[in-house]
Amino acid sequence: MSRKPADEAEGVIEDNEDVNAPVRPEDKAPPDQRLLFSSPSLPLLAVCWILLLLIMGLRIYFSSVISEQNVKLIKENQELMKENQELKENFTKQIKDLEDNCEKFNVNRAQWTIDSYCPADTHKVRKCSACQRGWTKIQKSCFVFHNGEAPPDPKTWEEARENCRGRGGDLVVVHDEEEKNVIDGKITHIPVPNGYWMGLRVEGGTWKWIDGTNLTDASWMEPPAEGHCAVSLGNKGWTSVKCDEKRTRICSQKALSVDDFIQGFNFYRK
Incomplete structure (x- = not known):
């Protein structure tokens, strides 16, 4: 069957369009490779490979970082x-040294107590008393009146108290009228120009003893003034002066009992 002239013209036009169309890479490729270029799964496959490589790279990187951190932590743990x-070891040594020092201190303290309360005479015979040498027993306490210091060593109230503590006592506390009369009478026989510090001072607008009790008889002392402490002038009474002035002092401590001596000797014999 013969083609019509119109059909032949259309065929020529189509052929010309095919000739003038740009040549694509896949058109030059062999038939089997053209399938690859035209496959819709190619971009997805490339993305998968890229992700896989990225994951492997990140895994290697983080494994390296974690390994370095583990080495660092192990080293720090070993140092700690x-x-x-x-x-x-240092703490154990300090405890041992402290125990040794305490034991030596207790032995020395026991020896000091024996020598102070039970001094030996020229025949090495010991005679014990409730108060150490130089202290006077008044009721159940021992007192020492610092009136004959050479050279004179007056102190502020705080310094005087610290000095008494260093002697194993504290500034005197007067508990009742009888004890007050005895102490004032003793001071009258060993007077000093400015009197003796006692363990009484103004705290919060109230006269208070160092043992925490309040002055019970207001007639013994002038009205309280902040920054003032009490001084005994013997039979001339008590007076209030500023605590930073300097005076001598009366120290006191509890008199030892028979039980105290027994405990001291038993410890010393261990």
Whole structure:
């Protein structure tokens, strides 16, 4: 069957369009490779490979970082264990030294107590008393009146109290009228120009003893004034002066009992 002239013209036009169309890479490729270029799964496959490579790279990187951190942590832990061991050994040594020092102190203290309360005479015979040498027993307490210090060593109230504590006592506390009369009478026989500090001072607008009790008889002392402490002038009474002035002092401590001597000797014999 013969083609019509119109059909032949259309065929020529189509052929010309095919000739003038740009040549694509896949058109030059062999038939089997053209399938790859035209496959819709190719971009997805490339993305998967890229993600896989990225994941592997990140895994290698983080594994390296974690490994370095583990090495660092292990090293720091070893250092901490070493420091802890050194601290433990040092602490143990300090405790041992402290125990040794305490034992030596207790032995020395016991020896000092024996020598102070039970001095030996020229025949090495010991005679014990409730108060150490130089202290006077008044009722159940021992007192020492610092009136004959050479050279004179007056102190502020705080300094005087610290000095009494260093002697194993404290500034005197007067509990009743009888004890007050005895102490004032003793001071009258050993007077000093400015009187003796006592363990009484103004706290919060109230006269208060160092044992925490309040002055019960207001007639013994002038009205309280902040920053003032009490001084005994013997039979001339008590007076209030500023605590930073300097005076001598009366120290006191509890008189030892028979039980105290027994405990002291038993400890010393251990």
